[in-house]
Amino acid sequence: xxxxxxxxxxxxxxxxxxxxxxxxxxxxxxxxxxxxxxxxxxxxxxxxxxxxxxxxxxxxxxxxxxxxxxxxxxxxxxxxxxxxxxxxxxxxxxxxxxxxxxxxxxxxxxx
Amino acid sequence: xxxxxxxxxxxxxxxxxxxxxxxxxxxxxxxxxxxxxxxxxxxxxxxxxxxxxxxxxxxxxxxxxxxxxxxxxxxxxxxxxxxxxxxxxxxxxxxxxxxxxxxxxxxxxxxxxxxx
Numbered sequence: 001x002x003x004x005x006x007x008x009x010x011x012x013x014x015x016x017x018x019x020x021x022x023x024x025x026x027x028x029x030x031x032x033x034x035x036x037x038x039x040x041x042x043x044x045x046x047x048x049x050x051x052x053x054x055x056x057x058x059x060x061x062x063x064x065x066x067x068x069x070x071x072x073x074x075x076x077x078x079x080x081x082x083x084x085x086x087x088x089x090x091x092x093x094x095x096x097x098x099x100x101x102x103x104x105x106x107x108x109x110x111x
Numbered sequence: 112x113x114x115x116x117x118x119x120x121x122x123x124x125x126x127x128x129x130x131x132x133x134x135x136x137x138x139x140x141x142x143x144x145x146x147x148x149x150x151x152x153x154x155x156x157x158x159x160x161x162x163x164x165x166x167x168x169x170x171x172x173x174x175x176x177x178x179x180x181x182x183x184x185x186x187x188x189x190x191x192x193x194x195x196x197x198x199x200x201x202x203x204x205x206x207x208x209x210x211x212x213x214x215x216x217x218x219x220x221x222x223x224x225x226x227x
Contacts, residue, residue: 043201043218044154087154098167099216101154 003027004102006088012108017078021105023088024070030100032091033064035073038104039084047073047086078109114138117202117219124192125227131188132222134202142166143185144203144216145177154201160185161208192226199223 006023013019025033033050048055050062050071061074071088088102117134124130136143144167145157158177159167165177174190189196202219 041221043220045218046215085152098156098159103152 001026002102003100004088004090006102006105008103008105010106010108012110013078014110015078015080017109018074018076019078019107020072020074021086021088021107022070022072023102023105024068025088025090025100026069027090027092027100028069029092030069030090033062033071034089034091034099035060035062035071036087036089036101037084038087044087044101075107078107080109080111083107083109115202115204115217115219117200117222119222120220121223121225123225123227126192126194128192129188129190130192130224131186132200132202132224133184133186134219135184136202136204136217137183138204138206138217140204140206140217141182142205142208143179143182144205145185145187146201146203146218148199148201148221150198158185158187159208166208189224194226197224197226 004025035047036044037047038044048057050064052064054063059076063072085104085106087104090100115136142161144159146154147157148154157171160179162182163179176188179185199221201221203216205214205216207214
């Protein structure tokens, strides 16, 4: 089983739609959680951190459920420019100090 | 100014060759990384250096050898290239090791390596 699992998609939604992605992680030692965005043939960029209490950044809302070991990302009022791959990332704060990336969920927003 | 820059961006080479990818960061960060993204899009860490010291060395064939002449540079040398080495290699940096909440990892634009 992969340490971080995501539905690869693609999620194909019209502009203005609300779309949600989930991600599950298997290692309970995971301490920090993030969503990264990767555009086609580009490098990953940090979208937002995910806090236990949930957090919002404009149209984006991230949630963390430690008991069930999953993370979610909600995008409201989708824009064409939101089309990208969204990578779920966990950070194990053990001796390895590694970021573990999911393989990403692809989002296509159509006009 | 590009924060993390790596060269070359595209590299096509034959099996058995030796090649290097160079990386430089101008962010003043102490930690640098090499990640590999394969055809299935998984991004996996290969190496991490903190202040020129090797911190993370994943299970990577010893044909891959990182070199950090100073904390602003982390180069990747690959010997005897194989078809399976074809991937995108991303250099990255962060202030401290671990990419924590206040320790964003910044990636370079990637180096597309194709081995034929």
